[in-house]
Amino acid sequence: MQHDAVHDIDPDYIRELRFSKWCLRELAQILKCKRSGGQIVLPIFYKVEPSQMRHLKGRFGDAINAHKEDLAEMFVKEWEEALEEISCIKGWESEKIDNGHEGALVKIVVTKVLSELKGTFQLIVPQQLVGIDDHVKQIMSLIDAKFNGTWIIGIYGMGGIGKTTLAKALYNKFFDQFEYHSFVADCRETYQREGIKCLQKQLISSLGSWCDVSNVDEGLRLIKSRFAHKKALIFLDDIDDSAHLKYLVDCGWFKAGSIVIITTRNKDVLDQASAYHMYHLNELSLDQSLILFCRHAFQ
Incomplete structure (x- = not known):
């Protein structure tokens, strides 16, 4: 039964969970810089809803759970807090911009960045x-x-x-x-x-x-x-x-x-x-x- 369950999961998905810790570390570090140095963070929620990150649904919950057994609790807690914090920062949901047209999203983001850099x-x-x-x-x-x-x-x-x-x-x-x-x-x-x-x-x-x-x-x-x-x-x-x-x-x-x-x-x-x-x-x-x-x- 367990053998069959393992084979039902996409291998690419398993690899994604394994390496997602690097993305979570980067996210946590970005938010540390925001808090300590005042850097501006502009989130782009690419084909994902902020609520999924906030409530650890889908692959976000899977990623956190996958690392709970082999990593210290403090790291996992920090990643959970980072996901919740980033989900509360105003950004762009790719699927809601011009029906998911990525060119329109890029234009909006570039305009915003130039405005911030003015x-x-x-x-x-x-x-x-x-x-x-x-x-x-x-x-x-x-x-x-x-x-x-x-x-x-x-x-x-x-x-x-x-x-x-x-x-x-x-x-x-x-x-x-x-x-x-x-x-x-x-x-x-x-x-x-x-x-x-x-x-x-x-x-x-x-x-x-x-x-x-x-x-x-x-x-x-x-x-x-x-x-x-x-x-x-x-x-x-x-x-x-x-x-x-x-x-x-x-x-x-x-x-x-x-x-x-x-x-x-x-x-x-x-x-x-x-x-x-x-x-x-x-x-x-x-x-x-x-x-x-x-x-x-x-x-």
Whole structure:
């Protein structure tokens, strides 16, 4: 009777139970890292329901029971707790995503991972800024989600007043709404040293694919072709000549919903760029100036 029962079990299933302890160890270690180091865990329940893991049904229960006889109780208990813990973390059940279509699941997971990683790629902004949040809110309030075109937002003001810092904070605020991003820093200085081709190359390469630009016309063609079907967030820092912009951005080159942020000392640059919103960054108010002074003077 027992001999017949053994032969009724799939040999592959027996091997799976034998080696499942490595998977259970990995799972327990992953959750230890989550608890101790704050790592993000995104479970994918591939052709299994979380409740099966939580209540040790099916092969999960078989795997635990298979190891109870030859392993210390503490190990088995740890694995049981790991299965229960992972089942309570919000994730994706493969069979419930687009009727089990794995391509759709992959796309959702990749989007989520990129969203979680967004902080890694955001621009560095100094801590404890004074007055920046108010400026960001004012500019954000001007954005109309129903607008079917490309937004060009210009920030202008005297040198050293904080235009770049404000634009970085705004860029970070919009960041997670876009799959494609391009940041070109110190455009004025770069142009003086290396010319417009270098700016074009930086703009294109920010999409993730390196390119070489042999002349300005080729750069123009590449920008149009690379960005034509991409909803992108673009930041051009310190543009001082409107003639440069005609080789870098135009409302018609980008997919609807794209946003271009430009900082400049010269308001005429924004006039000729047909910016939808031009934000004049003035000096700090008396109260804000006092706060800033005290932070630096008295730490």
